[in-house]
Amino acid sequence: MYLFTLVLGLALLLWGMKMLRQGLQTFAGHRLRQALLWMTETPGRGFWSGAIATALLQSSTALTVMTVSFVDAQLFSFENALALILGSNIGSTLTTQLLAFPLDRLTPFLMTLGALGYLFIPTRWRFLALSIFGLGILFFALSLLQAGMTPLANRPEIQHLLLQLGDNHFKGVLAGTILSALLHSASATTGIVMLLAEDGRITLPTALAFIFGANIGTCFTAVLAALASSQAAKRVALFHVLLNVFGVLLFLPFVGPLAYSLTLMGGSLSRQVANAHTFFNILSSVLALPLLPWATRSLKKILP
Numbered sequence: 696m697y698l699f700t701l702v703l704g705l706a707l708l709l710w711g712m713k714m715l716r717q718g719l720q721t722f723a724g725h726r727l728r729q730a731l732l733w734m735t736e737t738p739g740r741g742f743w744s745g746a747i748a749t750a751l752l753q754s755s756t757a758l759t760v761m762t763v764s765f766v767d768a769q770l771f772s773f774e775n776a777l778a779l780i781l782g783s784n785i786g787s788t789l790t791t792q793l794l795a796f797p798l799d800r801l802t803p804f805l806m807t808l809g810a811l812g813y814l815f816i817p818t819r820w821r822f823l824a825l826s827i828f829g830l831g832i833l834f835f836a837l838s839l840l841q842a843g844m845t846p847l848a849n850r851p852e853i854q855h856l857l858l859q860l861g862d863n864h865f866k867g868v869l870a871g872t873i874l875s876a877l878l879h880s881a882s883a884t885t886g887i888v889m890l891l892a893e894d895g896r897i898t899l900p901t902a903l904a905f906i907f908g909a910n911i912g913t914c915f916t917a918v919l920a921a922l923a924s925s926q927a928a929k930r931v932a933l934f935h936v937l938l939n940v941f942g943v944l945l946f947l948p949f950v951g952p953l954a955y956s957l958t959l960m961g962g963s964l965s966r967q968v969a970n971a972h973t974f975f976n977i978l979s980s981v982l983a984l985p986l987l988p989w990a991t992r993s994l995k996k997i998l999p
Contacts (some may be wrong), residue, residue, distance in 0.1 A: 704839030708883050711836050714829025718813075722822040735771045738778040738987055742980075745782020755787035755881070759917040759935055767921075767928040774991050776931045780938065781980040781987075784910070788973040790882040791889075793830070802838070805831030833886075864904040864950050868943060871908025881913035885972050889965040899954040899964065903971050907946060910939040910975065930994040937990075942979030 734744030749758045762776045762783075805827055812824025875884040885906055892902040914936045921932035946953065953974075957967040983990070 700839055704836050705878075705883075707832055707836035707839060708886060709878065709880065711829045711832030714832060715826045718822045718824070718826030718829055722819060722826065735775040735779055738775070738984070741775050741778030742782040742984060745779035745784075746786040747782075748779075749783040749786025750789045755783040755913060758783045758786075759914070759932070763917055763921050763924060763928045763931050766931050767924040769927075773927040773930045773994075774987075777934050777987055777990060778984070780931065780935050781984055784938070784976040784980045787881065787913075788969075788976050791885045791969040791972045793833075802831050802834040806835065807831075864900065864947055867901045867904025868908035868911070868947065871905035872912040873908075874905075875909035875912025876915040877912075881909040881972075884909040884912070885968065889968045892964045892968050899957065899967060900950045902964075902968050903950050903954055904947070906968065906972050906975065907943045911936070911943060914939060926998050930998050933998065934990060934994060938979065938983055941983060942975055945979060945982070946975055 734740040745758065749755050759780060762779050765771060766773050766776050809824050809826070809828025809831055813821045813828060816824055871884060871888070874887070875881050878884055888897070888902050888905045888909070891897045892899060897905070914932070917932045917935055921929045953971065957970055960967070960970065962970070
């Protein structure tokens with residue numbers, strides 16, 4: 696029974712994220728695309744537009760795939776797209792921050808409000824209501840996952856697997872990468888890790904390693920999208936992978952001190968994991984921004 700609850704919760708989590716993204720994307724519509732084209736004219740514009748657009752789309756994967764397609768169609772150059780990718784990593788942190796709020800009691804109201812709005816609002820505002828419905832589905836899915844994970848995590852083989860991870864940060868990164876690639880979503884993986892940490896199944900340092908790996912795994916979809924694209928589009932996808940690997944290599948040696956700092960900041964374990972995801976993406980993107988000219992030259996050499 697708990698396996699059914701777990702699978703149902705995971706399916707609803709992915710579906711809720713799709714509804715949230717689809718509603719916001721349709722609501723923004725053509726204007727979002729026009730704004731992206733205008734705001735990628737300079738690296739600074741690209742950086743902030745990537746953050747804003749991903750916060751609207753609720754998916755860095757969606758924006759990265761879209762960017763790969765735009766570069767492949769020669770709507771803008773791959774040099775300008777790199778700043779967009781940096782910004783998208785920052786915008787992706789909004790979902791995890793939302794998931795850290797204890798909004799279980801509001802879930803039925805969000806779902807009801809969103810469903811009624813989508814059914815009865817005749818204008819394009821109905822798609823904003825659809826995104827509200829998707830947000831309600833997200834919180835409902837998390838409650839199902841928690842209900843399904845508790846008996847599953849108590850099984851000896853699962854406890855042995857989690858115990859093997861222990862504080863082996865490399866294994867945590869690898870597990871996070873695989874899970875995120877399978878789910879095609881770093882946010883979904885982060886939501887699961889938040890639940891595991893909150894229930895005491897994994898330590899905070901191990902949760903951080905999972906989060907780092909999830910950021911690498913989320914590049915998988917964009918890499919697939921770029922395989923049959925132009926060299927410029929492939930450079931964009933490769934840059935996304937290298938950016939997140941750069942962030943992991945930068946943060947991995949400091950997992951212990953970072954976990955200690957997050958503990959001092961207070962808040963629930965879910966909030967601490969969400970904050971770690973936010974800090975990781977903001978700092979790695981900000982540190983990589985001055986390196987864009989060097990990255991551009993290097994990518995042209997790797998994929999001439």
